[in-house]
Amino acid sequence: MGVISTTVLILGGIGVIAAVVLYFVAKKFHVYENPKIAEIEELLPGANCGGCGMSGCHAFAKACAETDSLDGFNCTGAGKDIMEKISVIVGLEAKAGVRRVAVMKCHGGCEERQVVNNYDGVDSCAMEGTLYQGETDCNYGCLGRGDCVASCIFDALHIDPEIGIAVVDIDKCTGCGKCVKTCPRHLLELVPVEPDKPIVWVACMNHDKGALAMKECTLSCIGCGKCKRVCNHDAVTVDDFVAHIDPEKCVGCGECEGACPRSSIHHIGNLRPELKGNPETSDNKPAGSNEA
Amino acid sequence: MKLKSFGKGGIHPNPSKLTSGMPIIEVGVSSEIRLELAESIGVPSRCIVRPGQTVSAGEMIAEAAAFVSAPVHSPVAGTVKRIEKVRDPQGFWREAVIIATEHIETAVDEVEAELSPRTQEEVDALTPKEIIDIVGDMGIVGLGGATFPTRVKLSIPEGKKAEIVILNGAECEPYLTCDETIMCGYPDRIVAGCRLIMKAVDAPKAVIGIEANKPQAIATFRRYLKGCDDIEVVKLRTRYPQGGEKQLIKAVTGREVPEGGLPVDAGAVVDNVATALAIYEAVYNRKPLTQRVVTVTGPLLRKPGNFMVKIGTTISTLIEAAGGLPEDTGKVIAGGPMMGKAMSRLDAPTTKAISGVLVLPKSMSGRHPEEPCIRCAKCVSGCPMGLEPYQMMNLSIMKRFEEIKDLHVLSCLECGCCSYVCPSHRPLLDYIRYAKQEIRKLPK
Numbered sequence: 094m095g096v097i098s099t100t101v102l103i104l105g106g107i108g109v110i111a112a113v114v115l116y117f118v119a120k121k122f123h124v125y126e127n128p129k130i131a132e133i134e135e136l137l138p139g140a141n142c143g144g145c146g147m148s149g150c151h152a153f154a155k156a157c158a159e160t161d162s163l164d165g166f167n168c169t170g171a172g173k174d175i176m177e178k179i180s181v182i183v184g185l186e187a188k189a190g191v192r193r194v195a196v197m198k199c200h201g202g203c204e205e206r207q208v209v210n211n212y213d214g215v216d217s218c219a220m221e222g223t224l225y226q227g228e229t230d231c232n233y234g235c236l237g238r239g240d241c242v243a244s245c246i247f248d249a250l251h252i253d254p255e256i257g258i259a260v261v262d263i264d265k266c267t268g269c270g271k272c273v274k275t276c277p278r279h280l281l282e283l284v285p286v287e288p289d290k291p292i293v294w295v296a297c298m299n300h301d302k303g304a305l306a307m308k309e310c311t312l313s314c315i316g317c318g319k320c321k322r323v324c325n326h327d328a329v330t331v332d333d334f335v336a337h338i339d340p341e342k343c344v345g346c347g348e349c350e351g352a353c354p355r356s357s358i359h360h361i362g363n364l365r366p367e368l369k370g371n372p373e374t375s376d377n378k379p380a381g382s383n384e385a
Numbered sequence: 386m387k388l389k390s391f392g393k394g395g396i397h398p399n400p401s402k403l404t405s406g407m408p409i410i411e412v413g414v415s416s417e418i419r420l421e422l423a424e425s426i427g428v429p430s431r432c433i434v435r436p437g438q439t440v441s442a443g444e445m446i447a448e449a450a451a452f453v454s455a456p457v458h459s460p461v462a463g464t465v466k467r468i469e470k471v472r473d474p475q476g477f478w479r480e481a482v483i484i485a486t487e488h489i490e491t492a493v494d495e496v497e498a499e500l501s502p503r504t505q506e507e508v509d510a511l512t513p514k515e516i517i518d519i520v521g522d523m524g525i526v527g528l529g530g531a532t533f534p535t536r537v538k539l540s541i542p543e544g545k546k547a548e549i550v551i552l553n554g555a556e557c558e559p560y561l562t563c564d565e566t567i568m569c570g571y572p573d574r575i576v577a578g579c580r581l582i583m584k585a586v587d588a589p590k591a592v593i594g595i596e597a598n599k600p601q602a603i604a605t606f607r608r609y610l611k612g613c614d615d616i617e618v619v620k621l622r623t624r625y626p627q628g629g630e631k632q633l634i635k636a637v638t639g640r641e642v643p644e645g646g647l648p649v650d651a652g653a654v655v656d657n658v659a660t661a662l663a664i665y666e667a668v669y670n671r672k673p674l675t676q677r678v679v680t681v682t683g684p685l686l687r688k689p690g691n692f693m694v695k696i697g698t699t700i701s702t703l704i705e706a707a708g709g710l711p712e713d714t715g716k717v718i719a720g721g722p723m724m725g726k727a728m729s730r731l732d733a734p735t736t737k738a739i740s741g742v743l744v745l746p747k748s749m750s751g752r753h754p755e756e757p758c759i760r761c762a763k764c765v766s767g768c769p770m771g772l773e774p775y776q777m778m779n780l781s782i783m784k785r786f787e788e789i790k791d792l793h794v795l796s797c798l799e800c801g802c803c804s805y806v807c808p809s810h811r812p813l814l815d816y817i818r819y820a821k822q823e824i825r826k827l828p829k
Contacts, residue, residue: 210729213752215812223819225729226476301478 129158132182137171140246144169144269163187170247170267193268193283195249195261199235200296200359201310202256206231222277230309233298235259235280241272263292263361284340291345291362295320295336297355302334307355314357320349325370344368388597390622391632394769396802398625398723400598404562404682404689409570411693412706418484418697419471419734420446420457425526425534427453432482438465443673446482449521455534456524460675460695461486473736474700474719474728481734484697502670508581516585516668523667524674524737528659529553529628530720532738535660539585541649548652550583550591551637552661555621555628557596558721561741563678564658566691568595568602571662572609574669578661579616581668586654591616592637593658598623625723626800630655632769644796659740674737679703683744685711694735701731703742715750718743723801753810764803764813770796774803774813781816786827789820797821 133154141149145168147156157166157179167190168175180187206229212221218240226232235258242250242259249265250272252258261281273281284292295314299306303315316334328342329349336357338349347364423429430447440446440459447457463486470478511519521536541547552575556564568575579591595603597620606618621627621636631642633655640651648655656664659677666672675696682689687708694703704710704717710731718725719739727750764774773792780789794817803813 215755215815220812220815220819223815223822224475224726226472230476232476232478 127155127158129182130154133157133179136175136178137168140170140269142170142246142267142269142271144267144271157183160185167191169193169269192286193270194263194266194286194292195268195270195272195281196284196292196294196296196359196361197235197259197261198280198282198294198296198298199233199258199278200256200357201229201231201234201312202253202258204256205312206234206310219277231299231306231313233278233280233300234310236278240275240277241281244271244275246271289363289365291347291360291364292340293343293345293347293350293358293360293364294338294340295357296359297357298335300333300335306334312356314353315355317354319352319354320358323348323352388620388622389594389636390624390627391629391635391769393771394767394802395624395626395632396767396805397623398559398805400623401559401684402562402565402598403560403684404680404691405565405599406569406601407562407566407690409566409678409691409693410706412695412698412703414461414486414695415698415702416486417466418459418461418463418486418695419699420459420482420484420697421471421473421734421736422447422457422480422482424457424524424696424737425453425455425532427451427455427534427537429480430454430457432468432480434465434468434482436465436467439463440465440484443675445522445524445673446484449534453534453537455526455532455536456522456673457482458524458673458675459484460697463487472730472733474730474733475726476729503668508668511584511668513585513587516581519668520585520664523663523672525660525663525667526674526737527657528663528677528737528740529657530724530738530740532736535656535664538654538656539582541586541654542647545649546652547586547588547649547654548590549638549654550579550586550588551633551653551655552579552591552593552658553628553630553633553655554593554595554599554602554658555633556599557623557625557627557629558723558725558741559625560682560743561680561721562682563680563691563740565599565602566680567662567678568599568658569605571665572605574665575658575661576606576609576616577669578663578665581664582654582656582661583615588654589615592619593617594619594621594627594633594637596621596623596627625802626769626798629769629798629800631798644793677737677739679735679739680741681707681744682741683711683746684749685713685746686744687711696737697734699732699734700728700739700742703735704731704744707742707744711744711746713746713748714744715747716745718745723805724799752812755811756809758809758811761808763806763808767802767806769800769802770798772797774817775811777820778811778813778816781820784823786820786823790824790827794820794824 137150139150145153147153163185176187176190208228212228216238218236218238221236227236237257239252247265247267249262250259253260268283297314299313306313306315314335316331318331320336321329321331326342326344328339330337345365346369348369350358428451431450432447434446442462444459445456446459449456463484466483466485468482471481473479517539525535526532554564554568583591603620610616626632634651634653642648642651663674679692679694681703689707716727719728720741758775777789777794797817801814
């Protein structure tokens, strides 16, 4: 009896003293944190993808809570109404952020780009790139070892087993841009997604001269400039034997895709052929009248 | 007697010197020569010829574009066809000058006839500055494999003093015998080249370091140098990487080159024996560096040998000269098996850097499956620079490059001892090389 009660008393006493000390210490050293930060962080996906440009979700929540204007703030990973919810919490006006997705600028699979040697080293694009230019003749295309797949935390990138190169799942892609930084060949590009407008892009990065590019891959961009000539919106530029479509200027008419002799231009979504006319001279003409 | 060697690490691979003692065979001049403009470390040289222009054998076709850069000379007489990008053995595009050879059968003799050699008196009258200028103008680079412009190496920075010239005849890479062949064949020229280096850097003493597994080369030099007290032959232990610059300095002088420093910080100037031979040819015979000895070897090759090759000849021509590519070929390696790189295309031109072409059968060239690290620390005791390869690889996988830099990864000479000794067959060197590349991209 005596032993048990002494034990209970001593331990209980220590507990009470510790609780009192801790209470005062906690009061004394309390750090005030804006309660909005926790509230906002609750809404964020918690993936710490860095797509917003901050180091992680907590940093983004903190920045939102402390800013004077939400201009330029956008969480790419959480869907389109996230900024509205945040604007309610912080009491500031917020524009809905533009959703961006990554597009893959190589589509030369095993059929189109013949494998000319075998690589047996470490299974990583970056490592293969330190040793040599790759298994095919194309020095610019996808190496297919999946560094981008490993970098994607939203499961939006996969190596297509049939063609052996990476493909983007547009529905899952949040546009965080991790793969863009990872790809040693810089084959991924972030493009804005707008409602009712298709994404049109040149799926090749081969900078070799046309004749060489033609031998290296049957789907390569040869820099012929046909797409540039048919575009009425000044959206296509050909630089160093590769065409590039400016997503801001592109209206999604799909003229360039039809003109490309190498099937290098791809689109996602419904094309809008009615917009192919020149916006200055034939603004309201029907789509067919330009062809004559 | 205990043979001299470096302090820590190192391995002893099977030397496999199949072509040891074989004579030097001239490879015929091909109808087209492709000369890369980036033949040396540093800035690629600037092309000074135009398509359609005729060039004579030994004419400069590209000049040095900066201090660390070396000119390129045409090995043949011919016409410049194109200046375009060609693929190197790894498949990367390199700017190159393509020359169509005229008079294939007489090209070699023309080179000999055109030049009037300097006499010994004329050579003796040259000042150190003049020797360095000749070495620079003749496009001489380090022929051990690093292709560092020799002119830069011989220009000793202000306030430093070279006490000893070390000629590197270690040739520690298995299979390669190109240095051994020239050491046995031209000891007089190498010694004359060595004296020129000593004069250029104002060093009173020179040492020729040769590994113990080349007794013939050692005997040749000992015989030739009998009675000389300024040049000494040092027999080194057969141990890889004995021919590494820092390892050789440690073995010969006992001094260590400080991290990030130059050999001259330890009072030494190290040049390959092939470079000394090239310096002799440049100064005495006014010949620019347009050819070199390349060992073409492999267990299945029909006629392996040491070939005198015009720089710019394709690698496939070399393999043809050695009896053609065997059917069961797994990999063709530019250089030796330890530091060489596998080639992805054989139509690439040879460069000043190539010391060997090694053709390995499939059974000898495959990679073993990678297994987990068992922390045996064999890589640590095998590293001749005293680094921690296992740790660097782990950090490299996690892309923590700043931390790898703190582990002195930039001291790594990429000898491959770590990957060689690893019982789990981990690709340590691949990851270290990757980390080194990424660290060079980091903001300073």
